[in-house]
Amino acid sequence: MIYSAWFFAQTVVLKKTIDITIQDNSISNTVQLLEQKGIIDSPFPILLIAELYGTWLNKQCVIGEYRILPTLTHGQLLKLIFSGKQSYTVNVSFPEGIQLKKIASMCAQQLGIDSAEFIELTHKDSLLKHHQIKGNSLEGYLMPDTYNFYWKQNPHEIISKLLAVQLSFWNETCFEKAQKQSLSKHQILTLASIIEAEAIVDEERPIISGVYHNRLKKGMNLAADPTVQYALGKSKRLLYSDLKIDNPYNTYRFSGLPPGPINCPSRKSIQAAIQPSKHNYYFFVALGDGSGKHVFSETAIQHMKAVQSYRKQRQLNNQ
Numbered sequence: 001m002i003y004s005a006w007f008f009a010q011t012v013v014l015k016k017t018i019d020i021t022i023q024d025n026s027i028s029n030t031v032q033l034l035e036q037k038g039i040i041d042s043p044f045p046i047l048l049i050a051e052l053y054g055t056w057l058n059k060q061c062v063i064g065e066y067r068i069l070p071t072l073t074h075g076q077l078l079k080l081i082f083s084g085k086q087s088y089t090v091n092v093s094f095p096e097g098i099q100l101k102k103i104a105s106m107c108a109q110q111l112g113i114d115s116a117e118f119i120e121l122t123h124k125d126s127l128l129k130h131h132q133i134k135g136n137s138l139e140g141y142l143m144p145d146t147y148n149f150y151w152k153q154n155p156h157e158i159i160s161k162l163l164a165v166q167l168s169f170w171n172e173t174c175f176e177k178a179q180k181q182s183l184s185k186h187q188i189l190t191l192a193s194i195i196e197a198e199a200i201v202d203e204e205r206p207i208i209s210g211v212y213h214n215r216l217k218k219g220m221n222l223a224a225d226p227t228v229q230y231a232l233g234k235s236k237r238l239l240y241s242d243l244k245i246d247n248p249y250n251t252y253r254f255s256g257l258p259p260g261p262i263n264c265p266s267r268k269s270i271q272a273a274i275q276p277s278k279h280n281y282y283f284f285v286a287l288g289d290g291s292g293k294h295v296f297s298e299t300a301i302q303h304m305k306a307v308q309s310y311r312k313q314r315q316l317n318n319q
Contacts, residue, residue: 007049008075013041017069017088019112022081025060027051030081039068039077050078057082065112067151086150093146094162096266097196100139103264107158111149118155131163133186140189140261141166169267177274186260192273193261197226200292205272207296211284213276220282222251230262288313 020037022030031047034040054060062084068077069088080087092110094103100122108115121127122138133141138159143166149158170178170185178188191212199205215222228242229235231249243252248259265273281296283303288310295310297303 007045008073008078010074012039012068012070012072012074012077014039014068014070014072017067019065019067021065022061022063025063027054027061030061034077037068040074046074046078049074050082053078053082065152067112086152088151089148090151091146091148094142094144094264096144096269097193097263098144099263100137100142103142103162107155111158112152113155113158118159121155121159127159131167134184135186135260137260138163140193140264142264143169144264144266169270173267174270174274177271181274183273187257188273189265189270190257190259190261192265192269193263194222194224194226194258195272196263196265196269197229198224199269199272202268204294205268206275206277207279207281208284208294209272209276210279211281211296214280214282216256218282219255221253221255222257224251227251227258227262230258285310288317290317 018037018039020033020039022033024030027050028047031040031043031050034046035043040046059082061081064084066080067086067088068080072080072087076087090110092106094106098106100119104115104118104122107113107118122142123136128135128138131141142159142162145165147158147161149161174188178185181188183191191209194212195205195208198208212222212224225238227249228238228245228247228251231245231247232242243250246253248254249262251258279296280298283297283300283306284294285297285303285306287293287295295306297306
């Protein structure tokens with residue numbers, strides 16, 4: 001008993017973190033793998049204790065992939081391989097305005113999950129129906145923030161967490177305000193995602209929102225560059241030919257909001273979409289001085305002058 005307690009408290013002999021794959025339920029094969037990978041230096045004691053532990057609790061080793069840290073004790077190691085539950089956690093920070101494909105990529109890199117499986121889940125009809133999402137994916141519905149996940153955590157659990165955080169924010173902060181607008185939640189998130197893509201300076205988010213609200217009310221095309229970039233599948237300086245593409249996300253060609261969000265917007269952009277500034281602006285263009293600010297205009301003539309100033313500033317910046 002004293003030896004067992006001492007043994008459980010001893011750390012593994014690793015010098016750096018490694019990943020292993022347990023391919024069957026055999027205790028002896030698993031212990032042999034631990035020795036081969038240099039995780040333990042003496043297989044007999046852990047094999048004996050593992051077999052007693054497995055017999056006593058009627059347990060087998062759980063097949064799967066594991067991340068083993070040098071700080072792991074023998075006791076924690078046994079608990080890990082018999083439970084299949086990871087003890088290693090990772091903080092993952094999803095930036096505001098991130099798209100689903102980037103979330104999947106980050107999860108694959110930092111959590112070791114399958115990005116293709118993640119993307120497939122975010123487009124699954126049953127999941128969309130369960131959460132009453134009218135779009136064809138969860139684009140726009142996962143809240144950007146910093147999360148703590150287990151390495152190799154189930155992708156469904158990751159998605160559920162991101163969905164729950166946005167739903168909580170919506171219910172606590174946005175629901176009553178959203179009812180005053182003539183837009184659905186899906187439409188508000190769509191608008192918020194465009195605001196997210198356009199705004200660099202926080203104080204301009206409500207102003208940009210007001211521009212789009214004004215254009216929608218007047219039946220004008222939104223003419224938002226980020227929606228065309230989303231349709232093209234890449235962020236690039238748009239050409240006139242790009243503005244003619246036949247795609248429902250092309251807000252230069254099609255009126256109203258696009259079919260769905262173009263990214264996962266921040267809390268600030270969602271709030272801006274619900275509470276736009278009241279003004280008479282219908283146009284805006286970047287100032288071009290590196291500040292991230294925009295020039296807002298009430299008329300097309302004023303806007304064209306602002307565009308000419310932007311182009312001149314861009315030429316100066318390129319010299």
